[in-house]
Amino acid sequence: MNLKWKYILIAVITILGILGVKFLPLHKGLDLQGGMHLILQVKADEAIKADRDRIMDALKEIAKKSDITIDTAEPEEQTSIKVKLADIKQENDFRKFIKAELPAWNLESNPVPGTFVIKMLASEENAIKDQSISQAIEILRNRVDEFGLTEPLVQRQGLRGDKAIIELPGVDDPARVKKILKETALLEFRIVLDFDMSRDSLIARYQGKLPEDSEILLAEPIKTSPEQAQDQQKEAGYYLVKKSSPISGKDLRNARRGTDNYGLPQVDFEIKRDSTNTFGKFTSENVGQRMAIVLDKKVMSAPNIQDAIYNAGRITGNFTPQEAEDLALVLRTGALPASMEILEERTVGPSLGKDSINRGFFASLLGTILILAFMTFYYRLAGINAIVALSLNILIIFAVLAYFEATLTLPGIAGIALTIGMAVDANILIFERIKEELALGKTVRSSIESGFSRAFTTIIDTNLTTILAAIFLYMFGTGPVRGFALTLTIGLLANMFTAVFVSRVIFDTFVRERKTLTLSI
Template identity: 45%
Template sequence: MKRLRWKLILILAVAAISVWGVWPVQKKIRLGLDLKGGMHLVLQVHMEDALRAQRDHDLNGIRAWLQDKGWLAWFRFDTPAVDRIVIRAAQPPDPQQFQRAFTDLSDFLERNYHTAYVVDVRSDAIALQMRPELVADVKRRTSEQAVLTIRRRVDEYGLAEVVVAPQGPTGERILVQLPGVEDPNQVKALIRETSFLEFRLVLDFASTQDELIQRYQGRLPEGTEILPGWIERDGEGGRAADTGFYLVRKEAVVTGQDLEYAYRCTDRVGLPAVCFRLSRRGGERFYAFTGQHIGDPLGIVLDRKVITAPRIQAQIRDEGQITGRFTPQEAERLAIQLRSGALPAAMTVLEERQIGPALGRDSIRKGALSSLIGAVVVMLFMLVYYKGAGINADLALILNVLIILACLAYFKATLTLPGIAGIALTIGMAVDANVLIFERIKEELRAGKTVRTAVDLGFQRAWSAIFDSNVTTILAALALYIWGTGPVQGFAITLSVGLLANLFTAVFVSRTIFDLVLGERPVERLSI
């Protein structure tokens, strides 16, 4: 009797915790996109951008080493592919000196880059080809950083219960689900824009790219490039901005990675702007640079476009302001993007779906109604067919559903429409376990066993079949969760939790109820 008391206390405790964990349902259960409404996106990450950035980073290291040696002008660099670098002779002043420099460069590359690149030294050139291990590592890091950056951006925007997850073997696709989005276009722009910020020295500017190239007789100065942007001019109606082109240094003074914080503010005339604060190291570099270039224009480059190029009036250490032709919404979005960090590569939208809240409410109503009707029909069948024992099965079934909902609330899992289908399927599986047990009990009673012996043997002999069927279904659900996506995973989660709860309710709870009803007194008939 003491053992039975502890079993009852455990069951009541599980029931109480489940009710407490799930109530109120509207606040505790997170609804998925198909139930709440919102936006579903599948983004393609351009891994070529990340590989190109890795290649350029390594190439800059090689150029810096040659610059320190005084040999940079003796070599020219080609990048025929995003994962390949070719170094050739330019115009060395002395062939003998160049040969020594070529040999030292070969040794330097073999010593420092052999783990990342296949170094192929020829008589007139050195080719570096990225190893597959480095390519795979760059893709993995790019996918992880993209997921983290998108997550930060949507968190900054104030969206809750979002899903951001990589897809595919290398994470080249990213699934984004945003329940309850009110402005899809603004959120989509917030996610897709790379927002890579750079501060670069401006050497020249013109209205057209051809005009700039002609000024330098078709040969741009070493270490420079032309970028598009806005050029502000004084006109009759005041200052205006036209599209133009800037000749800028390739090397950035500071980048968005040096930012500590950014927020929307206003400029001197009250127009929207973005104020920022640099890190200590970034501030020191910026202070030294602005001190050397007072009076020179400084290009503020966002995603390889010059948005403004103010002249440096004085030394700036760690605080500044980005001005341009911003609306308040654009300034706020830029501040969010700068705070959350730049995306490691550009992205394109492969798939986009929008689900209205009315459709979500209709899905909830129909899903809940169908599950409720199914549960009521099953419970009535158990009562009619198994009489008093059917009450036992119905109580276990109710506790099973409570445990499922409590687990979803506790682990902050998202309930989707396929998840509701998983709950409905679990109801059928739970009753199936009770049917196996009850039929075994009836067989033992027909064989002349006493009621208590029939109950003991019924649970004992049905256990292996119940365990096998539940475990095999859980394994199938696990496969769905591992290789499935979004809605399929929601179905797998609710089904798995329901089956695990079923092993507790159909066997332990039902057996305890039988022991409570039978007690220690002799019973000749069982309502089953």
């Protein structure tokens, strides 16, 4: 490639770099613009228990279809159910039934005649865990998207980990964000069987043995206005409700904030088309009864069913406008399969982020000025060559970050500072090789060719080994580490272009075009 095409290539790269830096936004990380960093753990064991309870609750009905009568089914351990048959003569039939109808479960033991312990297979347990974690992260991503933030990050930590990493730039209400992300938002509609202000009184009413397929749930506190409480048909206390819920939050098509007859916030919801008949049948069969609207095992309201409901409804409660908006948000995005626990939390304010930018910029600028001053003083005009190459290197780094919408972080600025040092190191290596060749009495042109040739392999090896290390840091690291690895990799790739190619073009220009016989180095 002759000098003309080399000039064109350098000019194109320079112009593209300037355009990218000038007209494209540079995305800044949490530590530079402020925001919130969270690591949440999915309690996958809850999803396993939920699946066990689902099988346990449905076991009697499923077995009845095979003419097997189950007396009791109760949890034994997290992944096992203790089953007692009504007729001991059905033991063999029950074994065949489990093998045919519940392939993911295994008969673990038969402690006494007519009693069995069935246990979930390890493969099924692992599958439920993995599915619940993947589903939870997807739901978290949907909830984060509802905030309308720029460049949020939601990802799984590790290939099979049970933790989610969430980075939210520009968050101004961390408490609200944590509440929304942690809320399970499991919505159910259940028939009310009884109510009492006291849990103990409610249990005593049934002589300590509650009706089958029922449980007691706590009600939300009443509103301050008696008229509002009367309109909502809701009281503080305890509700005895059926366990079964024909539809749940997954059957909702949409949810949004609305207002009730008193102008107070409520949540209006719409039912999916394929669930309207189910909801209509459920409500038409229970006209005149109270239906508890249950959110995360807590009764939000319990209105009377006055007529069949098919496609829409409302949730009233002691909501502020923001709470109603947030509840609608989590209902739209779906219920988490298990609860979440915050393991790590970091919040960076905008002022601290700005201070980090100023300090990082000042440190990098000071280091660059000192390096350039040294190069000019020690290598004279050849030092100007290094300054041009280094300036183009920095331009390429910021242009690549802008073009590929990468995020610049404070460790990323440290990576740029390290790149500057390594870029100058490559120039120094080349210059010293040229000086050695000149000391041997070679011509300027021959010294330049030999200097670049001898230094080329060393520069490539040094940069490539460092790039390999940076790639591993990016693959297995998190937030700050990845930011450092990213800018370091971009800088080293740019360095191999500027130190070897651009710097050589500058030398060749002065030697070949101006017929230079001496070299200021």
